[in-house]
Amino acid sequence: MRRPLSFVALALALMLLTASTAIADEPPASPEVAAALQPYFDQHKIAGVISIVADRTGKVHYRNLIGHADVEAGKPIREDNVFWIASMTKMFAGASIMMLVGEGRVRLDDPVTKFIPELNKWMVVEERDDSHLLLKPPVRPVTVRHLLSHTSGLTGSSELQQTTGADSASLKARAISSVTGPLQWHPGDKYKYGNQGMNIAARIVEIVSGQPYEEFLQKRFFDPLGMTETTFWPTEAQIARLAGAYGPNKDGTGYTRGDVGFLTKPWSDRTRRYPEAGGGLFSTTHDIFRYGLMLANDGELEGKRYLSSKAIKELQTVQTGATGVNYSLGYHLRNGMFGHDGAYGTDLSVHPETGMVAIFMVQCTSGDQWAARDLFLKTASQIFPK
Template identity: 30%
Template sequence: MTRLFLLLAALLLATATPAHAAPRDVDGYVRAFLDRTGLPGAAVAITHGDDVVRVAGYGHDAAGRPLTASSRLPIASLSKSMTAFALLQLTEAGRIGLDEPVTRYLPGFRLADPRGTRITVRMLLDQTSGMADSAFPDLKLPQPHTLAEAVTRLRDAPLASEPGTEFHYHNPNYEVAARIVEVVAGQPFAEYLKAKLFTPLGMTASTTVDTPPAGTEGYVRAFGIEVPVSEPDWFTGGSHGVLSTAEDLARWLRAQQDGGGVLSPASVRQAHTPAPGRDYALGWRVRDGRTSHTGELFTHTAAQVLLPGGYGVAVLANTGMALDNDAELLAQDLASLLEGGTPEPARSAGVVADWVLGALALVAVGLAILGVRRARRKPRWWRIGPPLLPLLPLVFLPQLLGWVFAGRRGTYGQVLYVWPGLVAALGVAALAGLTVTVARARALASGTRGRDREESDETRGDAQWASANRRSGS
């Protein structure tokens, strides 16, 4: 009887506990994703409650080394959720009030707009401070070297909206938040994270940096070809500077269930809960029942997803920001797989767009050859300008891409990292158009000189004829 009872209990427990996706299913899907998209390498962590379902690396890094579960990679803006955890820890300790003005903790915090004094700590974390890339394009400006400098340079920053009213994703929000941690805790931000977050959670391979370290190399993609490049030197402190591994991110995902001993469950729920009418909480975004965040550097991407059933997924990929975030696509597909779906790896939209752009560039070259050949035929002045039209989007490319990437404006060099195929295609089209314009201008000038010579010859002929007539008449 006892054995029967134990058997029934075991069966009930088995039916009540969600089954994990088999590691081989995860492995098979990730490998199929890499094959289909051309993604060179990725590291994956999957958890369910306190259990680690899978941690592994796939593919290779930019040096050709195999990626593993212990490979250290940038997690980019996933760092924001860790910065928010640090602020919430200090809030629980009574040392910070989320709804207190930033100036209470940073008396030197000043903006060009006097409304900046009304910005609270919470507004930094939920990105409603009113600071925005459209008003203060930090990527295009000289980069700071420390969190203190990052706060000081905001004295020239205007506001895009009234504090607390609109969402604007803006890295300086989290740079200011990290500086608050430094000042209130009385220690560098990197040391605080190590002592209060990484070490207690067992994330021994994780660190945070203010600039990408030497050797941070990933890939940019052009026309379906992955090109290894080094990460540009830019400021990452507080907002997107953490380096981690799949093994460490599994520990981080487990901490999202109950705080992992570094934060109370109530504060974790606060980090995951946006204000009414919004979808961005404190370093996390909530959409379609999933709590997530993405990260993008110029050479790496990252994503983390929490599912209602207790699953957590984190993906680190070594391709940079583009039309697609490879890490996000893979993380969302793995989430669907865990929920019983049957996702299919899709070819990158950026690759398809590059193919279209490449075809258009070839068409432009063909038209240029035809245009040069026809330039000598009846040149007209009004036909000189139209071939130069491709120069316009090339000249204003950083501004145009700012509209595509949520108002983020960068330099030409940064645009080349983000979408090299577009720069190359526009460059070819502009050069083709310029060639046609020069050929038409030369033909027009040559035709004008020819007509001038004909008119001059006719004038001399008329004069000679008139002179001959006068002599014969005399």
């Protein structure tokens, strides 16, 4: 049957209108962000990056996808790429503890030995030189707050982790083995960044909740938030979408590809690999955005409350005592924002006052990721609608 010309014209008009609406709904790229990051691409310091500047309502004001996820194959970076988010994993340890604090099951100033009595054997290095080591009991107990704020006196990783690998022993084994290496100072006296405290905090989550740590995260955060690709054990399909980690080659004329040597391969092995609460998660831009929106909305998203207002306030507050370091409970604090970054440059930063949610997804091995991230955040703050 022949259709009237007017019908065909109407159908074409509707198609064009739909297409133009879809284009209009697509968040624009920020020329300011692109210009700020261009030198890092010119010098082969960064191969690919996704940056998001959004507000707490979920509206994305600017989205930049620049460069490649796989330089060798010529694959451009895409929003479905998976990233090793490394130390961004610490945010979930802090949030998990604060969720249990809100339920009255944990207090930040509880001694760690309340939950893991075996750790009453901790000792502190009082004197040390080439000929002797003097150990004394700590003048105060290590608390949950100390664990999450890197002020416990613990070294960055346990002696067990240093021997077997970051993720090759259970959280229980890692926590108990922490007594084999003495505390480097009395709890609360100094700040030293590391993963060991986060893993012990995750073990406390397991003890209090009666669930494996990964199950607690899945049921309390990942599933309800729709974080469908955040995991300690990426599948082979997810690994195929993993953004490559790059830095410049020796003469700076191209890229050299790196790897995630911190974790044990194969990453999909749930039998011999365990959660590394200080830096073991893989995730996507979408999933980090979902988590960032929850933080930006005072612990609530789409009618479901995850963290109380009091808990969110604690996460936005310096917790390192007299050390003078701007760090909270598994959260970095900088320029009025809170969130965390990862070893290869991934970053989530939320501004509680303006409502800005800024996401920077990159896998950079050159050591320039921090300067690039800082420049992005500075630019994002400037272009964010007032």
